[in-house]
Amino acid sequence: MDNASGGPRIFELDDRHKAIEPFDPKTVSHPRYKEWGSEPMRRIDVETYISPEHVKLEAERLWPYSWHAAGRVEEVANPGDYMEYEIGDQSIIITRTQAGELKAYSNVCQHRGTQLVKGCGHTDQFVCPYHGWRWSLDGENRYVHDAVDFPGLKREELRLPESAVDTFAGFIFVRPEKEGPSLQDYLKPIAHILEPYHIEQYVVKSWRTLVVPANWKTALEAFEEVYHLMGTHPQTIKGNDDVEVPYDNFEGGHSLMVVPVYVPTARFKGRASEQEVLKVAIDNLLDVNLADEGEKAAMEALAGQPLPDGTTTRDLFMEMARGQYQKFMPELAPDRYVEDWDFTIFPNMVFNLFPGNYFGFIARPNGKDPDSCIFDVVALIHPGERGLESNPREFVTDPGHDWGAVLAQDFYNLGRVQAGMHQRGIQQTRLAGYQEKRIYGRHDEIARYFEAHDPAKT
Ligand code: FES
Ligand SMILES: [Fe+2]
Structure with a gap:
């Protein structure tokens, strides 16, 4: 089978579609769900992703003036x-x-x-x-x-x-x-949310860079909503909730979504046992391929054990993570340990943040090519008392590099999205008003930069 991003196929698309649970909207009563439909859908010109003229505008009016x-x-x-x-x-x-x-x-x-x-x-x-x-x-x-x-x-x-x-x-x-x-001024809208995590103390667990066959915005947008979990990562949704997710756009183009983890999607209400949630949660964690041998063995042992009576997977992980990191970041509420706080720092930095762990992406245009970008996959960890030091960067050129299933599934889509946007059959993409608001938030901010730095107006 062809593979636009060069990585291994995860499973056949037919299998993937079989894995998607049918979903009856009437079964979801969570208040977040009511926000869906509250904001108008948006249309974005595909030209903004594929045209050399847009690359030029970004080079002249966005990149020089943003941090x-x-x-x-x-x-x-x-x-x-x-x-x-x-x-x-x-x-x-x-x-x-x-x-x-x-x-x-x-x-x-x-x-x-x-x-x-x-x-x-x-x-x-x-x-x-x-x-x-x-x-x-x-x-x-x-x-x-x-x-x-x-x-x-x-x-x-x-x-x-x-x-x-x-x-x-x-x-x-x-x-x-x-x-x-x-x-400091640039980051003012979100810095106060980030500071209690003390990311400045973390070390580089891995910094891997590759060339992705997609525009830098296409690439980052794959990580700014959980609307794609059902379609792209159906194996994860018993351990991540894609419904109870607040999405926020801040002044300056920055944005945030908060994804509850170690719980099943609200769409599966009552249909996943805690033991299943535990198994999926551990699979999800191991999948990012960042655990060392000791951590892997501990997690595998945990997956095989029955949960103590009355304990949820969420309780278990909250206790473990707080035991490890709370003393280094005492200001953080307990819930932060079982939620993935996923930020965008405008224009090109997106990251998942847990107390003690950072996993994120930076995308930059690759020369003047609208159809590729330089993509950093960055994992940071708080060293705690382990005396860890930062690892050097690696440049990944091997198409068979093991990114883990989730990231390989995301990468698989990217080349197809970029190629798709060149088709005569599409002029504009269509974005969900609520769940995809981080994506149009970036486009809106870029438009503001284009306006503010228009030489005809200055
Ligand atoms: S010394 Fe730099 S180009 Fe001549
Ligand atoms: Fe994804």
Whole structure:
């Protein structure tokens, strides 16, 4: 069978459809369900995903003026550490000066335009590989070869053009345009919800990057609603509720949904035993392939045991997780341990957050191609008392890489969505008013950036 994303097929589509339980809307009485239909459905032009013109507009009016996560603070921990951050066709050097300050510069030699660095490393100065001009970590030009032959050239004009750089939750954020609102202001609508998780203390369990055959928005949108659980991940819904889910869009294009876990979908009311819920919950956890051998063995042992009388799967996991992490994040309510708080930081960062665990995605345009993106799959963990340290990034090119079933199911869809949007038979997508509001929230915010940075109006 063909596979648009190159990964293994999970199961045949016919089987997948057989696994979807028929659903009678009259059986759902949960109050959340009543919010469905409360907001108008939305239509989005497919051009916004597939046209080179739209890529160009984003490059001119969105990416330069928004903050985006580029990496973790520990990647440039020491003076002289540097990393290259690429977004579309732009490349930025992120470095730490001798004084310990983070800096970001346009990655370009001011002589004839050679990129100064590739990848990451450690240096005491940036030396152009072409004719050897040099810059300090502070971005000052330090050397021009045969300077006498450049009459009138001023050293000040050779300063590396700076971008804005700051940190939040242990991530380095960059905004290519130096001037604009601070990162603190930018994140104000959601920072207070995130701060009690103390993500700045987490270490990188894995940071895997791949090229996905879909627009960066197509890719992120696969993770911003649980409306697709029935169709794409039917094996999970006895351990995740796709009904009792608040969706919220915040000012600035950020958004949130809260998915109850370790409970079956409200559509299955009373039809999944606690023992089944436990089994599915453990399968879901093991599926992300992030547990170490010890954790795997403990979970497998748990799955085989009957739950103590009167204990729910939810109670069990709440106790386990609180035992491990509550002392590091005492402000968090007990419910947070059995809910997946799933955030979008506008424009391109989406993540599932549990106390002590972060699992998320960052998508960036791949050069000028509307049909592919660079996609980071990032897992962070609180080290607790285990003394864990961050692992380095990996670039995944093996189409057979084991992403686990859930992620492989999502990846399988992406290439098909992107190819589908090129068909003559569609001009606009159709989005559910409530359950898909995070998706149109991003499109609305992008439209605001296009308007605000329209050169004809400024
Ligand atoms: S292009 Fe960089 S020194 Fe000439
Ligand atoms: Fe999914």
